[in-house]
Amino acid sequence: MNILETLYENKITFPTLFDRKVVINNKKTFLFGPKLCGKTSIIFNYLKENDENYLYIDFDDFRYDIEDLSELQTFITKNKIKTCIIENYINGFTLPNIDTLILTGLYKSYIPDFSYIKVMPLDFEEFLLFDTKHQNTTNSFNSFLKYGNIPEIIEVKDYKKINRNKELIKLYDANQNTIEILKILVKSSGELKSPFWLYNILKKNIKISKDFFYKTIKDFENNNTIIFCPKFNQPNAVKKIFCFNFALIDIVSYKKNFSNLFSNMIFLELFNQNQEIFYLEYIDFYTPHNNSIVLSIPFYNTLQMSKILPKLLKYIDELKINKITIVTISNFDTLYVDKIEAQIIPFYEWALGK
Numbered sequence: 001m002n003i004l005e006t007l008y009e010n011k012i013t014f015p016t017l018f019d020r021k022v023v024i025n026n027k028k029t030f031l032f033g034p035k036l037c038g039k040t041s042i043i044f045n046y047l048k049e050n051d052e053n054y055l056y057i058d059f060d061d062f063r064y065d066i067e068d069l070s071e072l073q074t075f076i077t078k079n080k081i082k083t084c085i086i087e088n089y090i091n092g093f094t095l096p097n098i099d100t101l102i103l104t105g106l107y108k109s110y111i112p113d114f115s116y117i118k119v120m121p122l123d124f125e126e127f128l129l130f131d132t133k134h135q136n137t138t139n140s141f142n143s144f145l146k147y148g149n150i151p152e153i154i155e156v157k158d159y160k161k162i163n164r165n166k167e168l169i170k171l172y173d174a175n176q177n178t179i180e181i182l183k184i185l186v187k188s189s190g191e192l193k194s195p196f197w198l199y200n201i202l203k204k205n206i207k208i209s210k211d212f213f214y215k216t217i218k219d220f221e222n223n224n225t226i227i228f229c230p231k232f233n234q235p236n237a238v239k240k241i242f243c244f245n246f247a248l249i250d251i252v253s254y255k256k257n258f259s260n261l262f263s264n265m266i267f268l269e270l271f272n273q274n275q276e277i278f279y280l281e282y283i284d285f286y287t288p289h290n291n292s293i294v295l296s297i298p299f300y301n302t303l304q305m306s307k308i309l310p311k312l313l314k315y316i317d318e319l320k321i322n323k324i325t326i327v328t329i330s331n332f333d334t335l336y337v338d339k340i341e342a343q344i345i346p347f348y349e350w351a352l353g354k
Contacts, residue, residue: 003068004075008055014048017041018129020122026115027100030089032108033119034225034244035171038151039104042119043085046102054083059090072096106223120224121149121245123272124351130154141348145261148247149268165251172225177208181216183252185226189243190260190267227271232278232286240279242267262347263296266327269351270294282311292323300331300344312337325350 020038024031024046031039047054055076057069073096076084083100086093091109095101103109108116122130127144131154134140147153147161156164172182184198199213220226228239243249246264250256263284270277270285278286285294293315297304305326315321316338324342333344 002071003064004055004071007057008075008079008081012044012047012056014044017045018126019045020126022117022119024102024117028111028114029102029117030109030111030114031102031104031117031119032106032223034121034223035106036150036152036168037119037121037244039119040087041151042117043087043102043104047083047085050083050100053079053081054085055079055081056085056087058087059093060088066090066093107219108222118224118274120268120272122151123149123269124348127154128352137348137352145265146247148245150245153247162251165245165247168245169248169251177206177212178216180206180208181213182220182225185217185220185241186243186248186252188241189246189249190240190257190263192238192240194238227267229267229277229279229285232280232288240267242271244268259296259298262298262327262329265347266294266296280311280315282308283315286315286319288319290323291319291321292325293321295324295326297326298329300326300328300333305335309337316340 020042022031022042024042031042033039047056059066072084072094075081076096076098081098083102084096084098085102086095087104089103089105089109095103095111103111103114108118124141124144127149128137128140130151131140131143133154134143143154147158148165150168153161153164169179169182169186173179180202184202188198195214195217199208199210202208202213217226221228225244227242227244229242230239231237242264246261246268249261249264267277267285270287275287275289278288280286280293283293284296286292287294293312295308312321312324322340324337324340326342326344327347327350328344330346331344332346332349335342335344
């Protein structure tokens with residue numbers, strides 16, 4: 001029996017999976033995004049509902065080589081297969097002519113007539129749906145905050161969760177320099193640090209070329225492992241750095257910076273809505289599409305707010321701001337900034353109602 005016959009006959013036993021907000025609606029679809037963010041589970045949900053006559057191929061499967069798939073088109077035609085899934089697609093592979101073709105990869109590979117779906121880890125609303133262990137929103141939020149947002153982390157035993165997040169970093173590359181670049185980027189989450197500054201810090205500790213460093217950063221940016229938030233109307237200004245999984249911040253350093261982690265959580269909730277997001281001086285996030293400002297103040301206090309207030313008044317006038325939200329850990333309140341009612345709200349309430 002050849003490889004294609006083996007893959008075709010060994011059908012997947014689909015696990016029970018909750019639906020994601022992201023669904024496949026186009027017969028030619030490319031799903032891309034960071035590792036372990038849930039691309040495969042989205043495909044499994046699609047196959048359960050749409051087609052029994054499918055062929056599932058994973059280029060990361062060590063048991064066969066791409067050369068073993070050289071007769072793919074002939075095999076598909078002979079067996080009248082309607083759906084082909086190719087996970088971890090490699091650019092240059094000749095795609096079959098078939099009714100439904102779904103690809104996945106870390107990076108968006110531009111292919112004519114394909115639609116593209118950006119897949120990120122769970123937002124908090126999805127996390128609540130997946131998290132059947134905890135009985136209330138507060139306990140789920142505490143787990144989300146501590147262990148992060150990748151779908152599989154919910155099913156991992158608590159005492160193994162931190163180690164699983166450590167393994168996640170190592171999954172990215174066998175090259176130790178790549179891992180060191182990822183670590184320094186994750187450590188900088190929520191901060192304003194230029195790639196040039198980070199390179200000069202890193203080269204003191206490891207031997208690394210500038211070309212390799214910048215290419216690796218670009219790769220991480222292209223697959224949304226690392227996301228850069230620009231300053232509004234200043235494209236050349238230093239960008240804020242954010243990580244696709246905020247729990248990794250505590251994995252790469254014993255130095256705790258809860259404010260950065262909390263800010264990263266808020267950023268991802270906004271990012272998952274496909275909004276344009278910017279920062280401003282003293283302002284964490286500005287979304288022009290709805291003239292809204294979001295402030296990350298986990299432990300709200302009036303002294304901190306008094307330092308921000310003059311900037312808020314300035315931006316209300318300049319940018320025609322009509323909504324201000326202050327996201328906290330547990331505070332509920334309202335205050336007026338000029339004539340705008342600013343809502344002070346816990347993350348778990350904001351994330352479910354935004």
